[in-house]
Amino acid sequence: xxxxxxxxxxxxxxxxxxxxxxxxxxxxxxxxxxxxxxxxxxxxxxxxxxxxxxxxxxxxxxxxxxxxxxxxxxxxxxxxxxxxxxxxxxxxxxxxxxxxxxxxxxxxxxxxxxxxxxxxxxxxxxxxxxxxxxxxxxxxxxxxxxxxxxxxxxxxxxxxxxxxxxxxxxxxxxxxxxxxxxxxxxxxxxxxxxxxxxxxxxxxxxxxxxxxxxxxxxxxxxxxxxxxxxxxxxxxxxxxxxxxxxxxxxxxxxxxxxxxxxxxxxxxxxxxxxxxxxxxxxxxxxxxxxxxxxxxxxxxxxxxxxxxxxxxxxxxxxxxxxxxxxxxxxxxxxxxxxxxxxxxxxxxxxxxxxxxxxxxx
Amino acid sequence: xxxxxxxxxxxxxxxxxxxxxxxxxxxxxxxxxxxxxxxxxxxxxxxxxxxxxxxxxxxxxxxxxxxxxxxxxxxxxxxxxxxxxxxxxxxxxxxxxxxxxxxxxxxxxxxxxxxxxxxxxxxxxxxxxxxxxxxxxxxxxxxxxxxxxxxxxxxxxxxxxxxxxxxxxxxxxxxxxxxxxxxxxxxxxxxxxxxxxxxxxxxxxxxxxxxxxxxxxxxxxxxxxxxxxxxxxxxxxxxxxxxxxxxxxxxxxxxxxxxxxxxxxxxxxxxxxxxxxxxxxxxxxxxxxxxxxxxxxxxxxxxxxxxxxxxxxxxxxxxxxxxxxxxxxxxxxxxxx
Amino acid sequence: xxxxxxxxxxxxxxxxxxxxxxxxxxxxxxxxxxxxxxxxxxxxxxxxxxxxxxxxxxxxxxxxxxxxxxxxxxxxxxxxxxxxxxxxxxxxxxxxxxxxxxxxxxxxx
Numbered sequence: 001x002x003x004x005x006x007x008x009x010x011x012x013x014x015x016x017x018x019x020x021x022x023x024x025x026x027x028x029x030x031x032x033x034x035x036x037x038x039x040x041x042x043x044x045x046x047x048x049x050x051x052x053x054x055x056x057x058x059x060x061x062x063x064x065x066x067x068x069x070x071x072x073x074x075x076x077x078x079x080x081x082x083x084x085x086x087x088x089x090x091x092x093x094x095x096x097x098x099x100x101x102x103x104x105x106x107x108x109x110x111x112x113x114x115x116x117x118x119x120x121x122x123x124x125x126x127x128x129x130x131x132x133x134x135x136x137x138x139x140x141x142x143x144x145x146x147x148x149x150x151x152x153x154x155x156x157x158x159x160x161x162x163x164x165x166x167x168x169x170x171x172x173x174x175x176x177x178x179x180x181x182x183x184x185x186x187x188x189x190x191x192x193x194x195x196x197x198x199x200x201x202x203x204x205x206x207x208x209x210x211x212x213x214x215x216x217x218x219x220x221x222x223x224x225x226x227x228x229x230x231x232x233x234x235x236x237x238x239x240x241x242x243x244x245x246x247x248x249x250x251x252x253x254x255x256x257x258x259x260x261x262x263x264x265x266x267x268x269x270x271x272x273x274x275x276x277x278x279x280x281x282x283x284x285x286x287x288x289x290x291x292x293x294x295x296x297x298x299x300x301x302x303x304x305x306x307x308x309x310x311x312x313x314x315x316x317x318x319x320x321x322x323x324x325x326x327x328x329x330x331x332x333x334x335x336x337x338x339x340x341x342x343x344x345x346x347x348x349x350x351x352x353x354x355x356x357x358x359x360x361x
Numbered sequence: 362x363x364x365x366x367x368x369x370x371x372x373x374x375x376x377x378x379x380x381x382x383x384x385x386x387x388x389x390x391x392x393x394x395x396x397x398x399x400x401x402x403x404x405x406x407x408x409x410x411x412x413x414x415x416x417x418x419x420x421x422x423x424x425x426x427x428x429x430x431x432x433x434x435x436x437x438x439x440x441x442x443x444x445x446x447x448x449x450x451x452x453x454x455x456x457x458x459x460x461x462x463x464x465x466x467x468x469x470x471x472x473x474x475x476x477x478x479x480x481x482x483x484x485x486x487x488x489x490x491x492x493x494x495x496x497x498x499x500x501x502x503x504x505x506x507x508x509x510x511x512x513x514x515x516x517x518x519x520x521x522x523x524x525x526x527x528x529x530x531x532x533x534x535x536x537x538x539x540x541x542x543x544x545x546x547x548x549x550x551x552x553x554x555x556x557x558x559x560x561x562x563x564x565x566x567x568x569x570x571x572x573x574x575x576x577x578x579x580x581x582x583x584x585x586x587x588x589x590x591x592x593x594x595x596x597x598x599x600x601x602x603x604x605x606x607x608x609x610x611x612x613x614x615x616x617x618x619x620x621x622x623x624x625x626x627x628x629x630x631x632x633x634x635x636x637x638x639x640x641x642x643x644x645x646x647x648x649x650x651x652x653x654x655x656x657x658x659x660x661x662x663x664x665x666x667x668x669x670x671x672x673x674x675x676x677x678x679x680x681x682x683x684x685x686x687x688x689x690x691x692x693x694x695x696x697x698x
Numbered sequence: 699x700x701x702x703x704x705x706x707x708x709x710x711x712x713x714x715x716x717x718x719x720x721x722x723x724x725x726x727x728x729x730x731x732x733x734x735x736x737x738x739x740x741x742x743x744x745x746x747x748x749x750x751x752x753x754x755x756x757x758x759x760x761x762x763x764x765x766x767x768x769x770x771x772x773x774x775x776x777x778x779x780x781x782x783x784x785x786x787x788x789x790x791x792x793x794x795x796x797x798x799x800x801x802x803x804x805x806x807x
Contacts, residue, residue, distance in 0.1 A: 002481045002482065002592075003481060004472060004475075004480050004481050190475065192475040192476050192589075193475065193481070210591065210592050211591070211592075211593075211594070212591045212592070212593055212599040213591070214591055215476075215589060215591070228703050228704055229704065231702075231703075231704040232704045232705050232706060232707040233707040235704070235706050235707075236706050236707040236708075236709065239706055240709065247594045248594060270702060271706065273699065273700040273702075274699060274700065274702065274705070274706060275699070275706065276699070560736070572734055572789075575733040575734040576730045576731055576733055576734045577730065579726060579730065579733060580733075581733070581763070582733075584737060604712055604760070604764060606737045606756065606757065606760050607712070607757050607760050607761050607764070607766075608757075609710055609711065609712050609761075610710065610711040610712065611711060611712040611713075611714065611764065612711050612712070612713055612714070612715075613713070613714030613715055614714075614715050
């Protein structure tokens with residue numbers, strides 16, 4: 001993909017000693033990703049990262065769903081920062097794009113309107129007896145992986161290369177709106193030509209495809225998708241993106257936002273069941289990976305250990321292309337070898353002739 | 362003999378120098394480029410008459426070169442200005458009786474509007490690039506083919522808070538109409554779309570030209586600003602805008618996108634303010650003493666303005682101002698002698 | 699096919715690439731003056747039908763010029779051909795002529 005200099009949008013990313021804040025929803029939809037992040041950081045890269053059982057949701061879903069007021073979310077966020085300081089950390093890294101957007105936004109709000117920070121300090125003290133220090137460094141976990149992309153590349157067991165053809169894998173990257181659309185300068189590469197995921201893909205041998213609806217939102221939108229009556233236009237956004245990227249024949253989609261990865265993956269199933277359309281090659285869906293799963297595959301992790309059996313769109317065609325060895329019979333065995341159940345047959349994974357993607361033009 | 366330093370050798374500076382010379386005043390033009398003639402040198406044809414730009418520039422250059430008492434100093438910049446002394450690159454000082462600042466404007470750098478992909482995607486060009494292509498008779502796509510659908514986008518770097526350019530650059534609307542017509546003449550079967558926020562046809566013959574572009578050239582005018590540009594699989598550019606007159610989003614693939622870049626305050630204006638105490642407006646353009654009776658005078662006696670150093674202007678307006686500035690200078694010199 | 703209790707919204711974007719501009723080009727060719735519309739809205743302001751129904755002459759002919767024909771015929775049928783719009787048009791467009799032309803060219807699209 002062509003881009004001018006992404007280095008115009010640089011930000012500082014701490015090299016070590018992170019306080020980790022999890023996402024609310026990722027553990028349900030992409031359950032191995034956060035674990036993989038912790039393993040990559042501590043085991044592969046030897047960094048210190050603290051996974052604190054005391055921290056809570058940032059309440060971002062409630063905030064964007066209009067049920068959590070601004071003052072409340074400010075206090076909750078302040079508590080996370082207080083926990084960070086209590087644990088002896090200064091670098092905050094969050095696994096969720098919406099949380100990242102909220103932390104960035106609130107820090108900017110406190111900067112711009114110091115009286116809101118004062119009020120938050122008061123509220124936090126009254127509610128919990130805690131006091132907080134603002135983080136020295138705030139980064140999304142994709143920023144942290146981006147920061148270590150060269151080191152990961154050096155330790156790579158596999159590249160993002162199609163082993164049948166020797167060609168780079170074609171990758172669609174999708175950064176969540178709240179990563180850089182609120183504060184472009186807080187995202188690597190800015191919002192129009194973001195480089196956080198693209199930098200990983202290019203470093204590990206893949207190729208980014210630019211397509212007409214690249215910058216379009218996946219349609220998640222919180223209150224919009226939460227209400228069934230609104231899902232029609234919510235899903236239509238993912239539909240629009242998928243339809244636009246399909247002619248470029250991407251091998252997979254990589255996202256850094258919990259909502260986007262869920263939407264782009266699960267809506268492919270929904271669209272296939274509703275209207276019979278699939279967007280990948282061979283009549284299947286396009287596999288959707290989180291950047292931790294992508295990094296995990298590059299570092300030689302077992303796909304089932306990464307939780308990739310939980311994807312709606314089967315990842316096996318991609319694993320085959322990458323030359324990943326895996327045990328098909330172990331797919332639905334959980335961590336303790338216990339059978340976790342198997343999904344029903346779905347059009348999006350059926351490769352049937354009827355569902356061959358038809359390019360409309 | 363009295364001596365005046367004119368800063369900037371564009372059309373305004375040249376015209377002012379000619380007028381001063383004819384009044385028996387010695388003039389030094391300080392020009393930072395290699396040649397005098399300014400930005401009009403790079404233009405192809407001028408609205409609304411389609412007069413070749415070279416006719417205007419060459420005539421002016423010929424006339425100034427015939428003036429015995431005009432000295433032209435190219436490749437040098439004015440670093441410090443006082444009414445009686447101008448320091449130029451290298452530290453040389455020119456003593457004088459008055460100064461005319463005619464240093465013009467800077468073209469907006471379209472790369473700053475990242476969403477349009479200038480400098481990234483093929484076939485996204487600026488209005489200045491198009492003039493250059495017209496001059497070289499080389500209007501074509503990167504692959505050498507002729508465009509079949511062309512979009513021109515108005516107000517790139519004008520009326521835009523996001524790039525700190527709140528002002529209207531005034532001449533881009535009519536330039537957009539002129540260029541659309543030129544493109545249609547070159548490629549009669551191509552569809553040409555102008556995307557505008559407002560069409561500001563303020564000058565004589567402009568509105569008539571706009572109407573001609575609509576009715577006789579079948580140029581499509583869509584009221585809406587393009588919000589982003591992206592590549593399509595068949596090598597085109599997909600543009601998104603709102604067709605605000607129908608209230609619906611609109612998208613299309615185009616072969617060529619022309620960005621009508623605006624006039625930004627001259628790069629040297631900031632220096633003039635900081636080191637020479639000349640006042641600037643919020644827009645960055647220099648502040649004339651008064652908008653009616655003192656529009657070629659500065660806040661400093663003996664320092665005068667001509668042309669686009671104070672605001673976006675047409676060539677005709679700049680030339681008129683140059684004459685006015687010359688006469689104001691002459692009057693001031695006489696008064697102070 | 700599974701019913702999830704909602705349907706996928708159709709895009710309301712005017713897609714110039716997918717629209718068939720053939721009819722639109724024919725209309726503009728027959729009445730080039732239609733392209734001179736500057737969207738002032740005088741026609742709709744004075745429109746007998748537009749004051750009592752959703753009919754918006756300016757919007758309908760603009761949509762037709764973009765290749766959006768659906769519903770245009772029915773809309774134009776609301777015109778009472780009173781001719782006031784033609785009196786007020788600052789561009790001198792034969793608006794009644796446009797109504798007739800669009801109806802003739804598009805028919806019951």
